[in-house]
Amino acid sequence: MDAIIWDAPDADHPARRAARASMTAVIGGRKDEWLRLFAPDALVEDPVGPSFLDPSGNGHRGHDAIGAFWDTFVSTIAGFRFTIADSFANGGCCANVATITTTMADGSTMTIDCVLIYTVDEAGLITSLRAHWEPDRAMATITKP
Template identity: 50%
Template sequence: MADEDGIFWSATEEPHPARDLSRASMRAVARGDKQAWVALFAEDGFVADPVGPSMFDPEGHGHHGRTAIAAFWDTAIAQAERIEFHIADSFAAGDESANVGLIRTFLGDGSCMDAEGVFVYRSAGGGLLHSMRAFWEVDRAMATLRQAD
Protein backbone atom coordinates (compact mmCIF):
# COMPACT_ATOMS: atom_id res chain seq x y z
CA MET A 1 0.00 0.00 0.00
CA ALA A 2 1.24 3.47 -0.81
CA ASP A 3 1.73 6.13 1.81
CA GLU A 4 0.34 9.58 1.17
CA ASP A 5 3.27 10.42 -1.06
CA GLY A 6 3.20 7.57 -3.59
CA ILE A 7 5.77 5.33 -1.92
CA PHE A 8 4.93 1.64 -1.90
CA TRP A 9 7.26 0.35 0.84
CA SER A 10 7.34 -3.40 1.50
CA ALA A 11 10.83 -3.39 3.04
CA THR A 12 11.90 -3.32 6.66
CA GLU A 13 10.85 -0.33 8.71
CA GLU A 14 14.03 -0.58 10.84
CA PRO A 15 15.39 2.96 11.28
CA HIS A 16 18.80 3.73 9.80
CA PRO A 17 20.14 7.20 8.87
CA ALA A 18 20.70 6.37 5.18
CA ARG A 19 17.40 4.48 4.88
CA ASP A 20 15.56 7.38 6.51
CA LEU A 21 17.23 9.81 4.08
CA SER A 22 16.30 7.56 1.15
CA ARG A 23 12.66 7.74 2.17
CA ALA A 24 12.87 11.52 2.57
CA SER A 25 14.36 11.72 -0.92
CA MET A 26 11.59 9.57 -2.39
CA ARG A 27 8.90 11.62 -0.63
CA ALA A 28 10.31 14.88 -2.03
CA VAL A 29 10.46 13.44 -5.57
CA ALA A 30 6.96 11.93 -5.37
CA ARG A 31 5.59 15.30 -4.15
CA GLY A 32 7.44 17.17 -6.90
CA ASP A 33 9.32 19.24 -4.31
CA LYS A 34 12.59 20.17 -6.00
CA GLN A 35 13.72 22.52 -3.24
CA ALA A 36 13.25 19.90 -0.50
CA TRP A 37 15.01 17.24 -2.59
CA VAL A 38 18.05 19.35 -3.43
CA ALA A 39 18.30 20.50 0.20
CA LEU A 40 18.72 16.86 1.30
CA PHE A 41 22.17 16.73 -0.34
CA ALA A 42 25.41 17.93 1.17
CA GLU A 43 27.07 20.80 -0.70
CA ASP A 44 29.49 18.31 -2.30
CA GLY A 45 26.86 15.61 -2.78
CA PHE A 46 26.17 13.90 -6.07
CA VAL A 47 23.55 11.98 -8.03
CA ALA A 48 24.24 9.22 -10.57
CA ASP A 49 20.86 8.19 -12.02
CA PRO A 50 21.47 5.88 -13.72
CA VAL A 51 25.08 5.05 -12.87
CA GLY A 52 27.30 5.44 -15.95
CA PRO A 53 26.71 7.18 -19.26
CA SER A 54 23.07 7.92 -20.09
CA MET A 55 20.83 10.44 -21.79
CA PHE A 56 20.94 12.48 -18.53
CA ASP A 57 24.73 12.22 -18.14
CA PRO A 58 26.53 11.40 -21.42
CA GLU A 59 29.98 11.29 -19.76
CA GLY A 60 28.73 9.12 -16.88
CA HIS A 61 30.40 11.16 -14.14
CA GLY A 62 27.26 11.99 -12.15
CA HIS A 63 25.85 15.36 -11.14
CA HIS A 64 28.09 16.91 -8.44
CA GLY A 65 27.05 19.72 -6.13
CA ARG A 66 23.63 21.19 -5.45
CA THR A 67 23.59 23.30 -8.62
CA ALA A 68 24.18 20.25 -10.82
CA ILE A 69 21.71 18.19 -8.78
CA ALA A 70 19.08 20.90 -9.32
CA ALA A 71 19.85 20.87 -13.06
CA PHE A 72 19.42 17.08 -13.09
CA TRP A 73 15.98 17.59 -11.54
CA ASP A 74 15.04 19.98 -14.34
CA THR A 75 16.31 17.61 -17.04
CA ALA A 76 15.01 14.30 -15.71
CA ILE A 77 12.60 14.45 -12.79
CA ALA A 78 10.60 17.53 -13.82
CA GLN A 79 9.68 15.83 -17.10
CA ALA A 80 7.48 13.35 -15.24
CA GLU A 81 3.85 14.01 -14.47
CA ARG A 82 4.08 11.71 -11.44
CA ILE A 83 6.65 9.32 -9.96
CA GLU A 84 5.93 6.34 -7.72
CA PHE A 85 8.43 4.28 -5.75
CA HIS A 86 7.80 0.56 -5.23
CA ILE A 87 10.45 -0.69 -2.79
CA ALA A 88 10.49 -4.43 -2.11
CA ASP A 89 13.56 -4.58 0.14
CA SER A 90 16.15 -2.38 1.79
CA PHE A 91 19.61 -3.27 3.07
CA ALA A 92 21.43 -0.84 5.35
CA ALA A 93 25.11 -1.14 6.21
CA GLY A 94 27.62 1.43 7.34
CA ASP A 95 26.49 4.83 6.12
CA GLU A 96 24.55 3.47 3.12
CA SER A 97 21.21 1.92 2.27
CA ALA A 98 20.53 -0.10 -0.88
CA ASN A 99 16.85 -0.22 -1.81
CA VAL A 100 15.61 -2.82 -4.27
CA GLY A 101 12.50 -2.17 -6.31
CA LEU A 102 11.24 -0.05 -9.14
CA ILE A 103 10.49 3.52 -9.95
CA ARG A 104 7.35 4.02 -12.02
CA THR A 105 7.37 7.23 -14.02
CA PHE A 106 4.16 8.62 -15.48
CA LEU A 107 4.60 10.93 -18.46
CA GLY A 108 2.38 13.74 -19.69
CA ASP A 109 1.27 11.78 -22.77
CA GLY A 110 -0.50 9.17 -20.61
CA SER A 111 2.29 6.61 -20.76
CA CYS A 112 4.38 5.15 -17.97
CA MET A 113 7.65 3.30 -17.61
CA ASP A 114 9.22 1.12 -14.88
CA ALA A 115 12.89 1.29 -13.96
CA GLU A 116 13.71 -1.79 -11.88
CA GLY A 117 16.94 -1.56 -9.98
CA VAL A 118 18.96 -1.01 -6.87
CA PHE A 119 18.97 2.50 -5.49
CA VAL A 120 21.85 3.29 -3.14
CA TYR A 121 21.82 6.25 -0.76
CA ARG A 122 24.85 7.29 1.29
CA SER A 123 24.57 9.55 4.31
CA ALA A 124 27.02 12.44 4.71
CA GLY A 125 26.07 12.75 8.37
CA GLY A 126 24.15 15.63 9.85
CA GLY A 127 20.92 14.57 8.16
CA LEU A 128 22.26 15.07 4.63
CA LEU A 129 22.89 12.79 1.69
CA HIS A 130 26.37 12.36 0.28
CA SER A 131 25.08 10.53 -2.78
CA MET A 132 22.26 8.75 -4.53
CA ARG A 133 23.30 6.16 -7.10
CA ALA A 134 20.66 4.37 -9.13
CA PHE A 135 21.58 1.09 -10.78
CA TRP A 136 19.05 0.47 -13.55
CA GLU A 137 19.25 -0.25 -17.27
CA VAL A 138 17.81 2.27 -19.69
CA ASP A 139 16.96 -0.32 -22.37
CA ARG A 140 15.13 -2.54 -19.87
CA ALA A 141 13.15 0.43 -18.59
CA MET A 142 12.28 1.62 -22.10
CA ALA A 143 10.97 -1.87 -22.88
CA THR A 144 8.27 -1.34 -20.21
CA LEU A 145 6.95 1.87 -21.81
CA ARG A 146 3.17 1.57 -22.11
CA GLN A 147 -0.08 3.44 -21.68
CA ALA A 148 -0.79 3.94 -17.98
CA ASP A 149 -3.72 2.14 -16.42
Protein backbone atom coordinates (compact mmCIF):
# COMPACT_ATOMS: atom_id res chain seq x y z
CA MET A 1 0.00 0.00 0.00
CA ASP A 2 2.72 2.51 0.97
CA ALA A 3 3.79 4.35 -2.14
CA ILE A 4 4.24 7.60 -3.95
CA ILE A 5 2.54 7.56 -7.33
CA TRP A 6 3.80 10.58 -9.28
CA ASP A 7 1.53 11.26 -12.26
CA ALA A 8 2.64 14.89 -12.53
CA PRO A 9 5.42 17.05 -13.94
CA ASP A 10 8.63 16.20 -12.13
CA ALA A 11 11.26 18.67 -13.31
CA ASP A 12 13.85 19.24 -10.63
CA HIS A 13 12.98 22.03 -8.19
CA PRO A 14 14.07 22.49 -4.53
CA ALA A 15 10.51 22.59 -3.17
CA ARG A 16 9.50 19.56 -5.24
CA ARG A 17 12.54 17.67 -3.89
CA ALA A 18 11.53 18.64 -0.35
CA ALA A 19 7.95 17.51 -0.98
CA ARG A 20 9.08 14.11 -2.22
CA ALA A 21 11.51 13.72 0.67
CA SER A 22 8.71 14.61 3.10
CA MET A 23 6.37 12.01 1.63
CA THR A 24 9.12 9.38 1.64
CA ALA A 25 9.90 10.01 5.32
CA VAL A 26 6.19 9.86 6.23
CA ILE A 27 5.72 6.57 4.38
CA GLY A 28 8.77 5.14 6.12
CA GLY A 29 7.61 6.28 9.56
CA ARG A 30 10.88 8.20 9.98
CA LYS A 31 9.99 11.13 12.24
CA ASP A 32 13.56 12.39 12.79
CA GLU A 33 14.29 12.33 9.06
CA TRP A 34 11.03 14.21 8.41
CA LEU A 35 11.79 16.85 11.05
CA ARG A 36 15.26 17.47 9.56
CA LEU A 37 13.55 18.60 6.34
CA PHE A 38 12.04 21.61 8.17
CA ALA A 39 13.64 24.93 9.05
CA PRO A 40 13.74 25.52 12.85
CA ASP A 41 10.80 27.95 12.77
CA ALA A 42 8.80 26.16 10.06
CA LEU A 43 5.01 26.11 10.10
CA VAL A 44 2.85 23.05 9.31
CA GLU A 45 -0.84 23.66 8.66
CA ASP A 46 -2.52 20.30 8.04
CA PRO A 47 -5.23 21.12 7.25
CA VAL A 48 -5.15 24.90 6.87
CA GLY A 49 -7.54 26.51 9.36
CA PRO A 50 -9.34 25.19 12.43
CA SER A 51 -10.05 21.45 12.52
CA PHE A 52 -10.05 18.52 14.91
CA LEU A 53 -6.30 18.26 14.18
CA ASP A 54 -5.71 21.92 15.12
CA PRO A 55 -8.68 23.53 16.90
CA SER A 56 -7.02 26.97 16.98
CA GLY A 57 -6.22 26.91 13.27
CA ASN A 58 -2.80 28.42 13.99
CA GLY A 59 -0.81 25.45 12.74
CA HIS A 60 2.23 23.84 14.33
CA ARG A 61 5.34 26.07 14.43
CA GLY A 62 8.86 24.86 15.15
CA HIS A 63 10.35 21.41 15.48
CA ASP A 64 8.81 20.69 18.90
CA ALA A 65 5.26 21.49 17.74
CA ILE A 66 5.73 19.74 14.39
CA GLY A 67 7.13 16.70 16.23
CA ALA A 68 4.11 16.71 18.55
CA PHE A 69 1.84 16.82 15.46
CA TRP A 70 3.67 13.72 14.16
CA ASP A 71 3.31 11.92 17.50
CA THR A 72 -0.39 12.74 17.85
CA PHE A 73 -1.57 12.17 14.29
CA VAL A 74 0.95 10.97 11.70
CA SER A 75 2.27 8.12 13.86
CA THR A 76 -1.24 6.73 14.37
CA ILE A 77 -1.61 5.89 10.68
CA ALA A 78 -0.42 2.44 9.61
CA GLY A 79 0.02 3.19 5.90
CA PHE A 80 0.12 6.01 3.38
CA ARG A 81 -0.29 6.18 -0.38
CA PHE A 82 0.37 9.56 -2.00
CA THR A 83 -0.92 10.01 -5.54
CA ILE A 84 0.27 13.25 -7.12
CA ALA A 85 -1.94 14.20 -10.07
CA ASP A 86 -0.30 17.56 -10.80
CA SER A 87 2.58 19.63 -9.51
CA PHE A 88 3.35 23.32 -9.96
CA ALA A 89 6.82 24.49 -8.90
CA ASN A 90 7.90 28.10 -9.07
CA GLY A 91 9.73 30.55 -6.86
CA GLY A 92 10.39 28.86 -3.55
CA CYS A 93 7.17 26.85 -3.65
CA CYS A 94 5.66 23.69 -5.02
CA ALA A 95 1.90 23.05 -5.04
CA ASN A 96 0.95 19.41 -5.50
CA VAL A 97 -2.57 18.30 -6.35
CA ALA A 98 -2.77 15.06 -4.42
CA THR A 99 -4.85 12.24 -3.09
CA ILE A 100 -3.60 10.69 0.11
CA THR A 101 -5.00 7.33 1.08
CA THR A 102 -4.42 6.42 4.70
CA THR A 103 -4.81 3.00 6.25
CA MET A 104 -5.41 2.61 9.97
CA ALA A 105 -4.23 -0.32 12.10
CA ASP A 106 -7.69 -1.93 11.87
CA GLY A 107 -7.52 -1.85 8.06
CA SER A 108 -9.97 1.02 7.61
CA THR A 109 -9.03 3.59 4.98
CA MET A 110 -9.65 7.27 4.39
CA THR A 111 -9.08 9.24 1.19
CA ILE A 112 -7.93 12.86 1.40
CA ASP A 113 -8.14 14.94 -1.77
CA CYS A 114 -5.91 17.94 -1.23
CA VAL A 115 -3.48 20.55 -2.44
CA LEU A 116 -0.13 20.43 -0.62
CA ILE A 117 1.94 23.60 -0.78
CA TYR A 118 5.58 23.34 0.25
CA THR A 119 7.72 26.48 0.62
CA VAL A 120 11.48 26.18 1.08
CA ASP A 121 14.28 28.53 2.01
CA GLU A 122 17.59 29.01 0.15
CA ALA A 123 19.00 25.89 1.83
CA GLY A 124 16.06 23.79 0.62
CA LEU A 125 14.54 23.43 4.10
CA ILE A 126 10.77 23.54 4.36
CA THR A 127 9.60 26.80 5.92
CA SER A 128 5.91 26.10 5.37
CA LEU A 129 3.75 23.09 4.59
CA ARG A 130 0.14 24.08 3.95
CA ALA A 131 -2.24 21.19 3.33
CA HIS A 132 -5.56 22.35 1.90
CA TRP A 133 -8.22 19.69 2.47
CA GLU A 134 -11.65 19.43 4.02
CA PRO A 135 -11.88 17.09 7.03
CA ASP A 136 -15.62 16.44 6.57
CA ARG A 137 -15.07 15.34 2.97
CA ALA A 138 -12.22 13.07 4.01
CA MET A 139 -14.15 11.56 6.92
CA ALA A 140 -17.02 10.74 4.56
CA THR A 141 -14.67 8.42 2.64
CA ILE A 142 -13.80 6.15 5.57
CA THR A 143 -14.26 2.50 4.69
CA LYS A 144 -14.07 -0.34 7.18
CA PRO A 145 -12.43 -3.68 6.30
